[in-house]
Amino acid sequence: xxxxxxxxxxxxxxxxxVNKDNSIARKEPADExxxxxxxxxxLVLRTIAGDGEAFEDLVRLYYDRIRALVFHHLHxxxxxxxxxxxxxxxxWQALPNFQKRSNFYTWLFRIASNYCIDRLRxxxxxxxxxxxxxxxxxxxxxxxxxxxxPEEEYSRSERVRIVQKAIGxxxxxxxxxxxxxxxxxxxxxxxxxxxxxxxxxxKSRLARARTELKKILQDMDVI
Amino acid sequence: MxxxxxxxxxxxxxDEELEGQELSDLEQHIKVCPDCTRExxxxxxxxxxxxxxxxxxVPEGEREAFISALRNxxxxxxxxxxxxxxxxxxxxxxxxxVVIALIVIVTCPQKPADLKIAPAPGLNAIENMAxxxxxxxxxxxxxxxxxxDFMVDTSVTGGQALSVWKILKETHxxxxxxxx
Numbered sequence: 001x002x003x004x005x006x007x008x009x010x011x012x013x014x015x016x017x018v019n020k021d022n023s024i025a026r027k028e029p030a031d032e033x034x035x036x037x038x039x040x041x042x043l044v045l046r047t048i049a050g051d052g053e054a055f056e057d058l059v060r061l062y063y064d065r066i067r068a069l070v071f072h073h074l075h076x077x078x079x080x081x082x083x084x085x086x087x088x089x090x091x092w093q094a095l096p097n098f099q100k101r102s103n104f105y106t107w108l109f110r111i112a113s114n115y116c117i118d119r120l121r122x123x124x125x126x127x128x129x130x131x132x133x134x135x136x137x138x139x140x141x142x143x144x145x146x147x148x149x150p151e152e153e154y155s156r157s158e159r160v161r162i163v164q165k166a167i168g169x170x171x172x173x174x175x176x177x178x179x180x181x182x183x184x185x186x187x188x189x190x191x192x193x194x195x196x197x198x199x200x201x202x203k204s205r206l207a208r209a210r211t212e213l214k215k216i217l218q219d220m221d222v223i
Numbered sequence: 224m225x226x227x228x229x230x231x232x233x234x235x236x237x238d239e240e241l242e243g244q245e246l247s248d249l250e251q252h253i254k255v256c257p258d259c260t261r262e263x264x265x266x267x268x269x270x271x272x273x274x275x276x277x278x279x280x281v282p283e284g285e286r287e288a289f290i291s292a293l294r295n296x297x298x299x300x301x302x303x304x305x306x307x308x309x310x311x312x313x314x315x316x317x318x319x320x321v322v323i324a325l326i327v328i329v330t331c332p333q334k335p336a337d338l339k340i341a342p343a344p345g346l347n348a349i350e351n352m353a354x355x356x357x358x359x360x361x362x363x364x365x366x367x368x369x370x371x372d373f374m375v376d377t378s379v380t381g382g383q384a385l386s387v388w389k390i391l392k393e394t395h396x397x398x399x400x401x402x403x
Binding site for chain 2: 055056063068071072088178183188210211213217
């Protein structure tokens with residue numbers, strides 16, 4: 001980072017607060033993201049210093065979001081608790097390596113995403129090894145979901161189930177970026193940070209994932 | 224703009240990530256192209272369906288039960304780690320401190336002249352150099368989140384670096400002493 005040109009904008013779009021007279025402005029955070037980052041960094045520092053309660057506070061803060069992320073990937077309630085334990089344990093173990101330039105939550109999302117993608121790949125390998133079961137299941141799922149029901153008549157819960165199925169048919173990498181963007185609502189900057197990829201790759205991967213999902217939903221006559 | 228390029232950019236358009244010429248080209252194209260308008264509507268509909276998935280309720284008490292289970296798991300993992308550490312610790316710590324000392328000597332940047340770090344109580348010379356290095360590293364960073372609610376740009380030199388230094392002094396009082 002040393003010597004790099006810096007335009008005053010951070011990853012989340014906030015500006016540096018250095019006064020003209022070279023004093024550092026001690027202002028309240030300019031936006032919520034900066035405040036969240038400072039709060040999380042304090043908890044991270046306390047955790048590294050051995051304060052177990054600080055880590056529990058971090059878990060408390062992000063449990064719901066990580067739970068939703070894992071649920072949308074794995075769709076199995078019985079796997080959920082194990083998966084969450086593994087993810088938060090990994091985070092606790094890796095915390096000393098956390099670079100405080102990132103946001104803690106995008107770093108945590110990266111750990112959770114990698115875990116989910118890995119699990120999905122393993123699950124698919126197991127299914128494929130059972131004599132092409134996965135391909136047959138996918139075809140059956142599409143056939144089953146394609147009904148004569150006009151889209152307006154789907155109940156909301158039915159539609160949620162169908163859309164979840166459709167996401168599950170995507171490649172895990174595409175599934176992941178759709179969930180992070182469309183459901184978790186991460187910005188493009190946060191996606192780049194969470195997935196550790198360039199902005200160009202965020203855009204192309206997201207466009208490809210949306211095209212694939214749209215194709216599946218069209219095949220199902222949902223859109 | 225042709226249809227292929229337009230459809231490639233529709234997602235970014237919905238996300239309000241387009242600007243300038245690209246945005247106006249796309250909007251012009253949509254006005255005259257029914258196919259791309261239809262695609263845009265499909266994407267909008269898909270987006271609204273995906274929004275329905277946002278509501279995942281966490282059952283009452285689940286979060287705290289999870290944290291309690293995780294605490295036990297971390298305690299048992301921590302015990303395993305410390306057993307491993309106890310064998311290797313003396314050798315590792317010495318090796319790491321020697322490496323840190325070498326790095327400090329070679330790379331530590333010049334600090335403002337009118338303040339200096341006081342030796343932290345209870346640390347030996349090499350450990351103090353490691354502390355010194357930590358603070359020098361902080362000055363090199365673009366952002367420094369200190370223990371209070373502020374964040375500063377430290378990609379600056381001279382007077383600004385001194386200001387950062389002064390704030391560091393306030394927030395890490397035990398590590399600093401005034402210049403003689």
